[in-house]
Amino acid sequence: MLKLIKLFYRLFSGIDFLTAKLYFGPNNNPKGSFMNNYFQTLTHQPDPVFFLIAGPCVIENEEICSQIASRLKDITQELGIPFIFKASFDKANRTSIHSFRGPGFDKGLEILASIKKQFKLPVISDIHLPEQAQTAAKVLDVIQI
Numbered sequence: 001m002l003k004l005i006k007l008f009y010r011l012f013s014g015i016d017f018l019t020a021k022l023y024f025g026p027n028n029n030p031k032g033s034f035m036n037n038y039f040q041t042l043t044h045q046p047d048p049v050f051f052l053i054a055g056p057c058v059i060e061n062e063e064i065c066s067q068i069a070s071r072l073k074d075i076t077q078e079l080g081i082p083f084i085f086k087a088s089f090d091k092a093n094r095t096s097i098h099s100f101r102g103p104g105f106d107k108g109l110e111i112l113a114s115i116k117k118q119f120k121l122p123v124i125s126d127i128h129l130p131e132q133a134q135t136a137a138k139v140l141d142v143i144q145i
Contacts, residue, residue, distance in 0.1 A: 051082035058091045058102045086124040
């Protein structure tokens with residue numbers, strides 16, 4: 001895993017592909033002022049910055065998430081790469097209705113809050129219903145829709 005992250009870092013560290021630059025002028029016409037990428041603020045890094053969003057596809061349990069977060073944090077700190085932990089509490093897009101989907105909304109957010117606090121990491125997950133947004137926003141730094 002360390003070799004893969006180093007490879008991506010070398011490939012993309014000088015490229016501005018993660019920086020959103022939106023220019024708006026009067027009446028919201030494209031051109032004019034500059035808006036910084038939200039991830040710059042989240043990773044506390046200047047523009048441009050390579051950062052890693054990684055974690056398990058689905059939250060299986062807190063122990064596995066902690067092990068993954070710990071290892072990825074160690075690797076990214078060693079390389080000086082900002083890291084954002086990502087895991088889903090509900091993988092609703094499984095090909096089989098019998099596949100494990102995750103611990104559910106409440107338990108999943110509880111685990112992500114624990115990871116965020118224990119490792120001092122920003123966290124990302126996805127939501128599936130509009131009514132989940134407000135509660136998820138209390139834990140998540142980024143909500144994937």
